[in-house]
Amino acid sequence: MSVTLSSTRTRAALRSSARISVELLLVLVATAVALWVLGRMWSVVWPLIVGLLLTTLTWPLTRFLRRHGWSPALAASTVTVLFLAVAAGVVALIAVPVASQSGELSDGVVEGIQRLREWAAGPPLNIGDAQINQAFDSAVARAQDGVGSMVSAVVTGVGTVVNGVVTAVLALFLMFFFLKDGPRFLPWLARQLPGRLATDVPTVAERGWETLGSFVRSQAAVGLLDAVLIGLGLWVLGVPLVLPLAVLTFVSAFVPIIGALFAGFVAVLIALVSNGLTDALIVLAVIVVVQQLEGNVFQPMIQSRGLGLHAAVILLAVTLGGSLAGIVGSLLAVPVAALIAVVWNYVREQLSDPPQEPETDEPHASAAVPS
Template sequence: MTPTPDAKTRSDRQIAEDIPYGVRIAAAWSWRVGLILVMIGILVWLLGKVSFLIIPVMVASLLAGLLYPVVVWLRKRKVPNGLAVAITVLGFIGLISGSLALVGRQLVSGFGELWQEALAGIQQIQTWLADGPLHLTADQIDQYIADAANALQNNSSSILSGALSFGSTAGHFAAGLVLALFILIFFLLEGQRIWAFLVRLLPKKARAATDGAGRRGWTSMVNYVRIQMFVAFVDAVGIGVGAAIIQVPLALPLAVLVFIGSFIPVVGALVTGAIAVLLALVANGPVNALIMLAIVLLVQQLESHILQPLVMGKAVALHPVAVILTVAAGSYLAGIPGALFAVPILAVVNTAVRYIAGRSWEHDGGPGAVGAPTAEGSPGPDGDSNLKDAELPVGQSRGATGTESKARASGSIPEERPGADTTKGE
């Protein structure tokens, strides 16, 4: 006799009841977590395929966060928005170009002296190998040098391939730099309208949460980059001045290298510190290298135990273990760009997830609250006008609707205040 649907249903229910509750919960979690991991893997794979677009956008976003206060400062002094952006971008390009020119001059003038000192250091090493505890003969040393030269010659094709690959990478870097500059200009000019457009692509019920989470994430990323700039500056000045005092050659280029390396948390400081010690060893000997090592350790301890807890911890609530693991994962997945952008991305995700999980947009009337005005008093993402927020680059209000323009004229909607703090009420 064929069982009725009710009997079959009861049988399935009985089987399910025989499975322990904990196992059922674990199974439910397992397939959901597995699906999330698969989707994350697919997303990472897709982003890797379009990294030539993602990296310039990330660079432009970070630079927009750094340069937008300058644009705001100029606009407050009645400078037109387009002219303010042009002055800011051209000034930034001039500053970078001047710094690179100064560093290049230092490298050219100091390279000859460093080369002679390096040759002298190699001679000292050869003397130590012959007269030291190893007691190598001159023939043995020459044989080792010949073996090294043969190894280079045998791998010349690989070296040439690497050089050609580097040339291709340099070309991609130049193209990406131009694209990042182009995107930066539009982020500074029309960043607010771009964000409003993206938010309105979402279903209406999701706009408030997305808007608020995006703004909080943007603020967190900008705070991280600004504070990292300060920390990198302190590292560069400390190590550069220390190198100049103990007469290590190329102190200025070394300081610039330390500044750039400091944007890769933990790893960058270790690598640039090792380069500083190696440079002191080659140029001035082991005693000078030990002094340079002490200077590097002192500066890094100052950063780790004083600057990072005081300033970084307040801006971005990330545990050091999370930072290290994130940098490692980013460098494994995307190389140097991954190491550079891993921590800012983690800061954005951390802030956005906490904002959404706490349903912060539903209360306090802050930015992103459904039907509530933003910090500047303009309608939120469900309204008819452009979204307003101090932390996102905005253009002038020429894109506002007629209703909003009349409201501004009557005083019912305040004028935009670029310096307002949008994190209140969170």
């Protein structure tokens, strides 16, 4: 009897395992199909994502104006124009000082190259001008041989710039419409969905919207912290263009990996051509320390508090997103993980049993008290 019971339990366990495996396989197949469709529609999805992120950044001001009697169209138009003005101001804040000191910087670059040649001509390298000229001629010959690949690279770069401009324009238009008609979206969505979905989907969408807002605000806080710390280091060392470099550091914080590398490279280059090799190495050390603190301490702590995710989960999400989709994957890894957590928490809330009140035969206390 015991053998028969054991074999019955074994077959039941195997059937349950097989059923769960098939369901998981179906979920994975559905996820793969959804990702494939998303990739085919990426030219539309990417401006939509950027527009949503910009909307989370500008919605608090729009909400303030609407609560003080502004019409939705006027509030959205005003905030959009202000956003464009701020973006143009940031560009001018970076470009104008650089243009005004371009002569000094170019002289510093020429002087740096001359120092490099003098250092290479001395011991222990002892590289003469003839060898340098020969190396330069060889580099020119290789560049001429690879002119075809250079042209294709330029064309690809132009196409990337054009796609970026188109994405930015679409994102701005979408941001305007989201600011104008955003509060009417959830009621409209509730009217379109049947049954319980009319309650579940808008609730999850509202929580997801709050999560995206927390992500953007936390990313801005991390970028501001980086800009202040690196800007202080540059100011102490007397590196020129401190304010443009700080603004560039803040803006580049929204682009993971590449943004930090680009801002750090620009800061080190300017320190090199203006203050010399020693200060450039100090600037490099300051940037490396700040970036390590940001990636391993500040960003996980701030985002874990704002998004309700553990710091280790954020680190793993950024690593996985970067390995799967590069820069875009790193940028979207944290908000996607937070949205998955929102959906999971809501599903867990709906599936959990409500607390049951203890049953008792005694009458309620209020019944024994005379009115």
